[in-house]
Amino acid sequence: MSSRTELSAHDDQPAPTVTVLGLGPMGRALAAAFLAAGVRTTIWNRTPGREGALVEQGAIAAGSAEEAVAASALTVVCVVDYNASDAILRREPVVAALKGRTVANLSADIPERARETAEWAARHGIGYLDGAIMTPTTTIGTPAGVFLYSGPEHLHRAHRPVLDTLDGSHTHLGEDIGRAAAYDIALLDIFWTSMAGYAHALAVAKAEGVSARELAPFAQGISAILPALIEQSAEEIDNGSYPGDGNPITSSASSMAHIIHASEAHGIDAGVLRAAEGLARRAIGLGHSTDGFLRITEVLGRR
Template sequence: MPTHDDDHNHDSTATATATATATATVTVLGLGPMGRALAGAFLDAGLRVTVWNRTPGRDRELVGRGATAAASPAEAVAASAVTVVCVVNYDAADAVLRQDTVAAALKGRTLVNLTADTPARARDTAEWAAGHGIRYLDGAIMTPATTIGTPEAVFLLSGPEELYGEHRPVLDTLGGTHTHLGSDVGRAAAYDIALLDIFWTAMAGYVHALAVARAEGITARELAPFAQGIGAILPPLFEEFAADVDDDRYSGELNPITSAVSSMAHIAQASESHGIEAAVIRAAEGQARRVIGLGHGTDGFMRVTELLGRSRR
């Protein structure tokens, strides 16, 4: 079971973190905005930090604060017990980590991969790490770089529980909440993908709504307060509908899918009347109509979850 830990105010955690930082060594590979924030938080906590980035120059401010700049990734990982990598995707991570010299330097050490990608890539990297004697944790950062080192940061991690527990005091120095999601190393990436699916689908809906509103003479600022009201409706619905899906109820008591289809059709028609592409809402409408065609017209829109899952069977 996932364990959600938010105990930074507890004396025991503070003591453990302080003890860890007295001797802890951490390497950060990748100094984009997030990598620089991670390295900065480690420095602020008093850790001995080594940094490396493919593009020269990004380490200047960190070195000025006490970090050590490594000339190569192999030199960087050899300097620390724990290496944290945070780059744009696993292709970029593999290009660094799977060099023979880097893999050899990582042997017997711990690699914490906070790069965002798919669960399959996370599991593949874990398999590669095990084959090279590298201890491996995979993770996802769910908040912006500006939150790192503050209580607002949110980290998800997966992999061996004992390894997570061993390095938890060092990870705690990054601030925020840390949730270990279990030994399946792909689980953090799976949560990340699912949560980003919500975010980007919502953002796609918002930009489409703004385009339709503008076509009708409504400014984005005029619509925004009402959009926030719609957004506020969602959190309790997420919880309620999650129970419907897990329990295979798919209740249409609040809003049957036939009603949802009618609304979606209106959105698409209004959009297309202005020459605005309506592919996303048309796709959702099509899914809903397929559910109705399967005899579930009295169910709610969550029945689409079951429809989408059929491809796995």
């Protein structure tokens, strides 16, 4: 569900508040969206000097991290990774100030780190939600933003009115605190392997005298095939079937071999495709020659 909720204080209710720790591009976008929705926003960054524009918009710049977290029931953290968030949150004055409050950590990292941080928070009486932002800074504060959360449902429900002011879609994925990070890793895997494939395609095309502009409309056509394939294959994969009707994995391996040969003829590194072809050949060797390419999902886990 996507809706922008603007909060305002009433005579019998205090103004909604939030603290944002981390003022990189995404942190600044989050703080700006909260401010635009009328949320009293306290900000802090390890490196001073990024507060100016936000303060002009009404943000309150805290002098320390402990002062910042003490200003709000909800603290949103958005830094480069959990090493960075740990360096902020686990200092004794901050830990003491956070007791009885909630942290929503929107920094990127792996599920194991999310679970470990949740255990740390529980030991110190701190509410903890893990989250992931799946869209770029330009979408924050618009219906195009996508936010994922995991952790205690009652905490998500309690802070949803403030989080919703960021606009976009907000999905609570369940009580397992590592679930948002798991989605984040899987979805970014799709993105970066796709971008690596596109970069390789551009290199091959350029070597053959085809410009990026000439290739672009056809590249978009190829990418448009993927949504239907993803939807169609989801139930099959969950059921453990990988039908290769019309396009068996043997055909996939042959196609990849052609790309590898064309690439290496121009001196272009084909390591990524060689790895993918190797997985396909391994699946064929295991007796899955009539299955589809996604059979390698099972092969990837074999040792």
